Amino acid sequence: MNRTKIVAVEVNPTELIAIPPFSFLSICYSQLIHFEWTYTYYIALVHYNIVFHSYDEIKMLRKEVIRMEYLDMLAKLGIGNAHPGGFAATIKQLEQYPLQTNSQVLEVGCGTGRTSCYLAAKGYDVTGIDIRSEMISKATLRAKEVNVSAVFLEGDACSLPFESHSFDVILVESVSIFVDTAKALSEYYRVLRTGGKVFDREMIQFKPMPKEIYDEVTRFFQIDTLWDYQEWSQIVNKAAFKDTQIEGPFLFHKINEDLLEHPDHHQHIDAGSFYDAALWEVTNKYNSIMERYQEYMGYIHFMGTK
Numbered sequence: 341m342n343r344t345k346i347v348a349v350e351v352n353p354t355e356l357i358a359i360p361p362f363s364f365l366s367i368c369y370s371q372l373i374h375f376e377w378t379y380t381y382y383i384a385l386v387h388y389n390i391v392f393h394s395y396d397e398i399k400m401l402r403k404e405v406i407r408m409e410y411l412d413m414l415a416k417l418g419i420g421n422a423h424p425g426g427f428a429a430t431i432k433q434l435e436q437y438p439l440q441t442n443s444q445v446l447e448v449g450c451g452t453g454r455t456s457c458y459l460a461a462k463g464y465d466v467t468g469i470d471i472r473s474e475m476i477s478k479a480t481l482r483a484k485e486v487n488v489s490a491v492f493l494e495g496d497a498c499s500l501p502f503e504s505h506s507f508d509v510i511l512v513e514s515v516s517i518f519v520d521t522a523k524a525l526s527e528y529y530r531v532l533r534t535g536g537k538v539f540d541r542e543m544i545q546f547k548p549m550p551k552e553i554y555d556e557v558t559r560f561f562q563i564d565t566l567w568d569y570q571e572w573s574q575i576v577n578k579a580a581f582k583d584t585q586i587e588g589p590f591l592f593h594k595i596n597e598d599l600l601e602h603p604d605h606h607q608h609i610d611a612g613s614f615y616d617a618a619l620w621e622v623t624n625k626y627n628s629i630m631e632r633y634q635e636y637m638g639y640i641h642f643m644g645t646k
């Protein structure tokens with residue numbers, strides 16, 4: 341997928357007049373890093389072409405920019421298990437609910453493909469799909485390095501590029517919350533064979549969040565809603581699956597903790613990441629949210645059958 345790097349900043353237009361282009365750019369970057377959204381107008385720089393946007397347009401852009409920052413962090417750092425519970429939860433799930441031999445598995449939102457490759461190494465026929473091309477490149481590289489034959493494709497969870505009844509298992513780890521969840525669940529159902537199973541692990545509000553915390557967390561992850569257990573139950577039960585079962589809620593593990601417990605030997609960090617201030621900023625923000633709000637951050641794991 342062709343993605344244009346968009347950076348958006350908010351500046352006071354009267355300050356622009358006397359500023360030569362280069363210091364202007366550096367002001368933009370420093371504003372970007374701090375995300376200080378304090379003025380009336382914003383300017384978006386698209387591949388260094390400066391484009392003016394109205395306040396309403398940029399409100400839309402701003403949402404997109406922050407979303408890119410969080411998912412960019414995962415992609416640039418090549419995080420292998422960017423889901424609550426981490427790789428430990430994935431391993432536990434697969435031990436607790438072993439998949440039938442020869443199952444055809446679709447991992448939706450596979451990221452850098454660690455879970456898909458783990459399953460492929462166990463002999464399953466695995467396809468991983470993700471909307472971001474960087475994730476697919478890293479997942480493909482991982483499969484090559486670990487010498488497994490998982491297939492990785494770019495595609496959208498809400499419009500899966502597969503015929504109906506194509507898979508025995510749909511595995512999802514922290515993806516459905518980032519998209520139109522009901523639409524994604526209906527797509528998982530569509531591509532499953534009759535009797536096939538879905539397993540999905542998603543973030544929830546572990547306990548009611550004060551509004552300012554809720555706003556900060558949803559803004560950071562760029563999700564419309566962070567549902568609680570009851571709300572998730574309604575969504576899962578509204579979907580067409582039968583025999584639905586919801587485990588949890590569990591408290592979140594930080595990505596960093598999981599990396600210590602289950603180091604990823606095929607994590608590929610983009611060159612230059614160490615010097616990428618915006619990347620550090622979003623990483624720090626992630627750590628800070630997880631540190632300060634850990635008592636609120638949880639997840640559930642739901643299962644269903646077609």
Ligand SMILES: C[S@@+](CC[C@H](N)C(=O)[O-])C[C@H]1O[C@@H](n2cnc3c(N)ncnc32)[C@H](O)[C@@H]1O
Pocket residue numbers: 411414419420421422423448449450451452469470471472475495496497498512513514515518519
């Ligand atoms: C939090 S990460 C989880 C990645 C992976 N499941 C893991 O556990 O490491 C969310 C993933 O969902 C992908 N994603 C977001 N929107 C998507 C969509 N509409 N369709 C497919 N993948 C999507 C992102 O690119 C990202 O890789």
